[in-house]
Amino acid sequence: MKDNEQQKQNHIQVAIITTSGSWPEKDYNTVPINQPIKVELERATRELHLADTTGWVAKIDTRQLEPDRSYQDNGLSDKVDINYGPIKGGGGHA
Numbered sequence: 572m573k574d575n576e577q578q579k580q581n582h583i584q585v586a587i588i589t590t591s592g593s594w595p596e597k598d599y600n601t602v603p604i605n606q607p608i609k610v611e612l613e614r615a616t617r618e619l620h621l622a623d624t625t626g627w628v629a630k631i632d633t634r635q636l637e638p639d640r641s642y643q644d645n646g647l648s649d650k651v652d653i654n655y656g657p658i659k660g661g662g663g664h665a
Contacts (some may be wrong), residue, residue: 581605583642584650587615594618599650608645609638612655630654 584599594600594615602611606630616624629636631653636645 575615583648585642586652587611588652588654589615589621589656591621592619602642604643604648605641607639607641608636608653612638612653615655619632624655627655627657 581604582601583604585603587594588600589603591593595618606610612624615621629638631647631651635649636647638663642648
């Protein structure tokens with residue numbers, strides 16, 4: 572049981588949500604908590620056959636994440652749904 576608890580502390584469950592689908596399609600991937608977020612973003616890009624993600628951002632709710640840093644460094648733990656997509660253009664008045 573101790574090993575299982577240790578593994579839970581060292582891993583995080585992650586789902587990447589895009590307008591073209593989610594990765595994984597069902598449930599979550601379990602990845603090391605000290606892995607850079609960009610690793611799973613790149614995997615989702617490949618698996619979902621996304622053509623160009625230049626300028627896309629990763630967010631949880633309204634908070635933008637730093638993909639070059641780990642989940643832990645971004646203050647994430649347990650289970651997360653990361654929204655990944657283009658920066659939405661601002662509205663405003665002409």
